[in-house]
Amino acid sequence: MIEIQNISKSFGEKKVLDDISTVFQKGQTNLIIGQSGSGKTVLLKSIVGLHEADEGNILYDGRDLLGMNLRDQKTLRREIGMVFQGGALFDSLTVEQNVRFPLDMFTDQTEAEKQDRVDFCLERVNIVDAHHKFPSEISGGMQKRVAIARAIALNPRYLFCDEPNSGLDPLTAIVIDNLINEITKEFDITTIINTHDMNSVMEIGEKILFIHKGKKEWEGSKEDILRTENKPLNEFIFSTKLTQQLKK
Amino acid sequence: MRFLVHVGKYGLLLKKIFSKPEKVKIYYKLVLQEIELLGLNSIGLVIIVSLFSGAVITLQLAYNMDNPFLPDYLVGLGNRDTMLLEFSSTIMALILTGKIGSHISSEIGSMKVTEQIDSLEMMGINSAGYLILPKIIAVMLILPLLTIMSAFLGILGGLIAGPLAGAVTVSDYLDGITYVFNPYYVTFSIIKAFFYAFLISSVPSYFGYHVEGGALEVGKSSTQAVVTTSILILVFDLLLTQILLQ
Numbered sequence: 001m002i003e004i005q006n007i008s009k010s011f012g013e014k015k016v017l018d019d020i021s022t023v024f025q026k027g028q029t030n031l032i033i034g035q036s037g038s039g040k041t042v043l044l045k046s047i048v049g050l051h052e053a054d055e056g057n058i059l060y061d062g063r064d065l066l067g068m069n070l071r072d073q074k075t076l077r078r079e080i081g082m083v084f085q086g087g088a089l090f091d092s093l094t095v096e097q098n099v100r101f102p103l104d105m106f107t108d109q110t111e112a113e114k115q116d117r118v119d120f121c122l123e124r125v126n127i128v129d130a131h132h133k134f135p136s137e138i139s140g141g142m143q144k145r146v147a148i149a150r151a152i153a154l155n156p157r158y159l160f161c162d163e164p165n166s167g168l169d170p171l172t173a174i175v176i177d178n179l180i181n182e183i184t185k186e187f188d189i190t191t192i193i194n195t196h197d198m199n200s201v202m203e204i205g206e207k208i209l210f211i212h213k214g215k216k217e218w219e220g221s222k223e224d225i226l227r228t229e230n231k232p233l234n235e236f237i238f239s240t241k242l243t244q245q246l247k248k
Numbered sequence: 249m250r251f252l253v254h255v256g257k258y259g260l261l262l263k264k265i266f267s268k269p270e271k272v273k274i275y276y277k278l279v280l281q282e283i284e285l286l287g288l289n290s291i292g293l294v295i296i297v298s299l300f301s302g303a304v305i306t307l308q309l310a311y312n313m314d315n316p317f318l319p320d321y322l323v324g325l326g327n328r329d330t331m332l333l334e335f336s337s338t339i340m341a342l343i344l345t346g347k348i349g350s351h352i353s354s355e356i357g358s359m360k361v362t363e364q365i366d367s368l369e370m371m372g373i374n375s376a377g378y379l380i381l382p383k384i385i386a387v388m389l390i391l392p393l394l395t396i397m398s399a400f401l402g403i404l405g406g407l408i409a410g411p412l413a414g415a416v417t418v419s420d421y422l423d424g425i426t427y428v429f430n431p432y433y434v435t436f437s438i439i440k441a442f443f444y445a446f447l448i449s450s451v452p453s454y455f456g457y458h459v460e461g462g463a464l465e466v467g468k469s470s471t472q473a474v475v476t477t478s479i480l481i482l483v484f485d486l487l488l489t490q491i492l493l494q
């Protein structure tokens with residue numbers, strides 16, 4: 001469980017996050033939705049500590065990230081898996097080396113143990129014959145899957161994904177969404193996903209936090225979201241002709 | 249004012265680079281990789297540039313000293329001292345800034361904008377140390393060697409081209425390059441090479457590490473890195489010459 005309390009963050013004069021509080025439960029997929037530029041990435045990066053929040057508390061199962069010293073923060077980070085928007089695979093390493101990387105850095109496993117773990121993680125994301133390819137040689141959807149495999153290599157307790165299906169075709173996007181959802185249940189982790197994709201919301205959204213202009217505008221479940229009276233949220237969800245017709 | 253901000257941020261980056269690494273064993277491998285990538289891949293360039301420049305300098309010295317009052321060994325002597333004092337260290341460093349420096353800043357810059365650096369940080373790795381320290385060590389090991397090699401090849405270039413063009417005889421040239429040889433000049437250029445190596449590796453790293461934006465910004469910062477590093481090399485050349493050759 002991750003609890004954030006009164007998070008605010010500014011860049012210079014510009015207030016990007018304004019007093020956001022919520023709770024993300026374990027074993028369910030928590031979504032942060034909002035328009036491009038609404039502050040989703042900044043919020044996610046503030047929660048993991050890549051941006052330092054100006055105010056507020058961030059509690060990882062009760063442990064306060066902002067109150068920790070640097071060493072404890074580093075230790076906590078090893079319990080976090082993160083999938084960045086573009087995948088952020090190391091482009092000088094092969095697919096297999098990318099997944100191995102955290103194992104090399106942080107475990108004392110034998111070669112055989114590492115290989116087992118790498119094979120397990122890649123198999124889990126359905127990558128079977130690209131072990132020795134470089135990131136530039138595989139498709140965007142595969143890059144995202146490898147990024148997920150790398151993120152789960154160290155058995156994280158928390159998983160963060162920044163727009164995991166942006167830039168993918170709708171079919172691949174759903175595959176990625178479902179994969180993250182399954183992993184969340186299977187390993188019982190706390191997962192937070194940034195997205196602006198309504199398909200994701202309807203497919204896997206259990207708890208949804210809607211950010212609008214840096215503020216928490218609405219939160220609820222996907223069942224609630226279709227009946228909402230909230231104006232900005234309605235405008236966001238029903239922005240296309242297709243969704244408007246669906247609503248009718 | 250902007251300049252002071254840069255200096256401050258550069259200092260902070262250096263502090264981060266030289267803080268305790270996660271797993272020392274991994275660094276050996278990284279340093280060897282960088283030596284290959286940055287150093288060995290530059291040898292061809294150093295060979296070509298040094299041989300040709302040594303040849304051209306020798307010919308120009310010969311044609312400009314076509315005066316019966318000037319002894320013929322001066323041509324070899326002139327080329328030797330040009331090579332040792334300035335060319336093999338400073339000019340070579342400027343040329344390698346274009347190759348190594350731009351490589352470093354665009355590599356680190358593209359890792360920055362594609363969030364690979366965030367990715368390292370998220371794993372709890374000191375990204376600056378992990379990415380930059382191996383480059384600094386590699387360049388500091390390899391540049392002094394390239395400098396010595398360059399001086400040698402430059403002198404050799406003159407030895408080949410001078411007699412071939414009929415500008416100077418082999419024996420005059422050999423007399424020249426051995427005439428009152430001051431070994432301190434070699435030390436001097438090696439000392440300079442160490443300073444330049446640090447600049448060539450750390451300054452472009454700084455520019456790459458602080459890129460914000462996309463591919464365009466990576467390219468811009470790479471250009472900026474090369475310009476800034478080149479200017480710093482010239483400033484250090486002036487300072488070191490003043491301090492070390494008095």
Ligand SMILES: Nc1ncnc2c1ncn2[C@@H]1O[C@H](COP(=O)(O)OP(=O)(O)O)[C@@H](O)[C@H]1O
Pocket residue numbers: 011016034035036037038039040041042043
């Ligand atoms: N490092 C930064 N410095 C200054 N402004 C930033 C920075 N990162 C993000 N912003 C600004 O914060 C706002 C929210 O950005 P972001 O969180 O990336 O939006 P999104 O919801 O699309 O992920 C944007 O207006 C962006 O320009």
Ligand SMILES: [Mg+2]
Pocket residue numbers: 040041042162163
């Ligand atoms: Mg974003």
